Amino acid sequence: MNLLIEVLAFVVAIGVLVVVHEYGHYSVARWCGVKVLRFSIGFGKPLVQWVSPRTGTEWTIAALPLGGYVKMLDEREAGAPIPAEELPHAFNRQHVAKRFAIVAAGPIANFLLAIVLFAAVFATGVSEPSAIVAAPAPNTAAAIAGFDGGETVVAVRNADAAESEPVRSWSDLRWKMLGAAFDHRRIVLSAKDSHGISDFPLDLRDVSEKDVDDDFMSRLGFEPGGGKLIVAGVQPGSAAQQAGLVAGDRLISIDGTPTDNATAFIAYVKTHAGKSITLQVERGGDAQQAGKTRDLHVVPQLQHDDTSGQEIGRIGAELATQVPSITVRYGPLESLQLGARRTWDLAAYSVRMFGRMITGEASLKNLSGPVTIADYAGKSARLGPSAFLSFLALVSISLGVLNLLPIPVLDGGHLLYYLVEAATGKAVSDRWQLVLQRAGLACIVALSAIALFNDLARLIHF
Incomplete structure (x- = not known):
């Protein structure tokens, strides 16, 4: 039963994310006057096909549901000459700004989806562990800061600032500390106990990027308490x-x-x-x-x-x-604001983490592939709608960031071509595009291999 839930959750997650991403390309292409020949969910042999009588677009669901694509009218890919009356609707005939907008629309759609999903979670309310700190182990950052255990963190601020941000749950505390650790900042946690509210200074300037992972809080001595x-x-x-x-x-x-x-x-x-x-x-x-x-x-x-x-x-x-929990719920406008902020924070975190993996400051073990995604999809689905929607938002952000990386064959690589064209007035030559395409494909294959290896390592614990 668990395997079935994981498979179904994975298919739903991938299906939703791919549809949203490709529909971003499709909708902006149509808005720019480009003819879309095919909208495909999945690759390989078509299982279901339907041609729109209004637009002429072929809508397809294919056998391998690990992605999708939008095929547009393009002279460079046409097998036969394109009729003269249709040339104005070819992708390659569009101004560079329109081509840029069409390609960027896919990742942007993923970010917008994440904002909406997070906003829905914040608006409907989510049950999270309270920000109560358990008794920390000796000599950890929490113990050095003065925590004894049982304190409830209510706010956080920079050490050199007077204005603080409220902390509503353990998840909220974790994200705020994660951002401070990445920025190597000193912060002050305000926490209350039976004696009132006290300040606890925490120095995160020496936290290594390699330590910023799932066990980040535990290594600092912070664990949910009060339960x-x-x-x-x-x-x-x-x-x-x-x-x-x-x-x-x-x-x-x-x-x-x-x-x-x-x-x-x-x-x-x-x-x-x-x-x-x-x-x-x-x-x-x-x-x-x-x-x-x-x-x-x-x-x-x-x-x-x-x-x-x-x-x-x-x-x-x-x-x-068994830790005490709190239901966190926000109004519609505040939910959208928090959804946008959470999306921005996670996107920025993903970019910085990827950059540090390239420079060797963070471990490549942080890369995950389809096996890990399927596992977390099933786990989040079993936890309930809020957890699954949050998981979808997280993966949607990851998909958006991945596609914006300046690697040929990805959206980001094409955007880089268009930026060069806009700056120089000349398109990148077909020869250079072919060379870069091969290099980009090699990068993607290498990243996929590492992600799959990490999946297998987690699965069989080696």
Whole structure:
């Protein structure tokens, strides 16, 4: 069933994004008076075909649904001479500004789609973890800033500015910190607890670009807190089972330190192999047991960690974190503004990340291919409409940015040709276009190979 959901979600996602991208080209081409011969979703053998009697455009759904294209009337691609009356409608006969607009319309359509999708999510409301900080590990940036755990971040500002921006959820906090890390800025987080609101200075100037990934917040010591750390399962014969830990137990503290976060709990256990630790747990179950706390003494077993290659401690318990959430909802106008801002931030982040991968400042492991996209499409679909729409918006932005890269065979490569033509008054020669086309194709093949390798590496964990 999960595989079926992933496949369907992937097909829907790719279908929507391709249709929107190609319709951007199509609509502007029609507006500029260019004749469109074919609008194809997918490549290869046509499965469904229909010719519009009004425009003469052939609409096609093809067998391989991993892209699409819009074929326009063009003297350079025509197999036979074009009738004289149709020459004014040929793409190559258009002014360079019109050609530029037609090519740029595809990526722009992807950005507009992302704005609309994000706006819909913001307007209908999305449930996100509250911006409550769990007790940070010692010597992390969060601990050095002064966080003890349990504080709710309510605002963020630059260290040298007085005006602050509100923080509404954990996701909102993550994006603001991500931007500050990329810009190597010092910021101040305002957080409230039972004593009031306090400021916590955070220096992100020395954060490496290679560290800005999915684990970015964790490495700084920031994990969602304020919730419950629950034992989801216990492995037979493990240290956890021997100590009496059972599924459903709530972990309250470890060696007297309150715990509400799986990452910090696991990190503590790893460093205590062979040493007895005391867990205070609250046991569920029948009415007589519910709500009662007890102390359990467990000795983590020494095991080899294949990822780090080190010997670490493990107790053999599966953990689940139940964090408090908040429903974030905005008005229509504010939703559009936030949608545009989120789209801009993500597009700028994608460009900077790609640039740093080229220069070697960021790992090529950040590239993902169709397998990862299908996996995340299925996961987001199972989480609900808001998560799936946000996923669609994210991939739409990635598609727009990718197509704007100045690589021949992509939209960005053609736009580069038109900029040269506008500046010099001469079109790039067919010979140079052929040479650059081959180089661009080699780049795309290399990027695709790296993305596919990363997909396989994530899939089989090597």
